[in-house]
Amino acid sequence: MSRQTSHTLQASPQKTAPQKAKERDPVAARDASVNRAASHNYFLLEKFEAGIALRGTEVKSVREGKANLKDAYGLIKDGEAFLLNAHIGPYSHGNASNHESLRTRKLLLKREELRKLEGKTQIKGHTLIPTRLYFRRGRVKLELAVAKGKQDWDKRETVKRREADLEAKAAIVRSQHRNATA
Numbered sequence: 001m002s003r004q005t006s007h008t009l010q011a012s013p014q015k016t017a018p019q020k021a022k023e024r025d026p027v028a029a030r031d032a033s034v035n036r037a038a039s040h041n042y043f044l045l046e047k048f049e050a051g052i053a054l055r056g057t058e059v060k061s062v063r064e065g066k067a068n069l070k071d072a073y074g075l076i077k078d079g080e081a082f083l084l085n086a087h088i089g090p091y092s093h094g095n096a097s098n099h100e101s102l103r104t105r106k107l108l109l110k111r112e113e114l115r116k117l118e119g120k121t122q123i124k125g126h127t128l129i130p131t132r133l134y135f136r137r138g139r140v141k142l143e144l145a146v147a148k149g150k151q152d153w154d155k156r157e158t159v160k161r162r163e164a165d166l167e168a169k170a171a172i173v174r175s176q177h178r179n180a181t182a
Contacts, residue, residue, distance in 0.1 A: 032140070033067035033133040040155065042129055042147035048117065050142045051108030052083060052133075055099050057091040062140055064092065067133050074107065074128025074144055076118045081107035083130060083142065107142065120146045 038044065054062070061067065066089030075082045083105045090098045109117070120126055129147040133140065150158070 031132055031134045032062045032065065033069050035069040035131050037070055038129050038131050042149055044145040044147050046146045048113055048144045050144050052140055052142045053106040053108060054140055057094045057099050058088050059140060061088050061091045062133060069130045069133060072130050074130065076121060079114060081109050081114060083107055125149060
């Protein structure tokens with residue numbers, strides 16, 4: 001008796017899996033922490049993206065939203081970049097080997113970027129300020145800005161400009177609303 005070697009498959013109706021309401025996009029960047037005070041206290045001149053060397057519990061804490069960049073700043077020393085005073089709270093499920101909250105963290109930049117940043121921070125009054133901490137493709141990234149400090153009158157001018165813009169937008173909306181109802 002000979003065996004049958006070819007198989008015929010019948011096409012079965014495809015069942016579609018129910019779509020999740022919100023699918024996770026691993027490529028999309030999402031903010032973990034934003035330094036809102038940076039744009040108020042500094043003129044942000046140029047922005048750079050840097051990787052940041054973190055421990056495992058630090059990454060998990062950043063995912064939980066326990067990062068704060070308010071008092072943080074960057075420093076370039078001996079051809080390496082560091083992040084100082086950035087607070088990443090302890091991991092909630094960590095053990096005795098949890099990380100320190102305010103430790104100095106190394107920033108990962110290319111040599112050309114380091115040289116460029118070093119040259120820009122040598123100028124009097126310029127410093128490195130972290131503006132946001134976010135995830136890109138599962139990695140924690142830091143947006144670092146070369147910044148120049150604002151004086152009090154600069155801050156007042158910024159507030160006046162923002163209020164004038166809001167008033168102008170409100171006036172436009174009011175006039176459009178009047179035209180629509182007329």
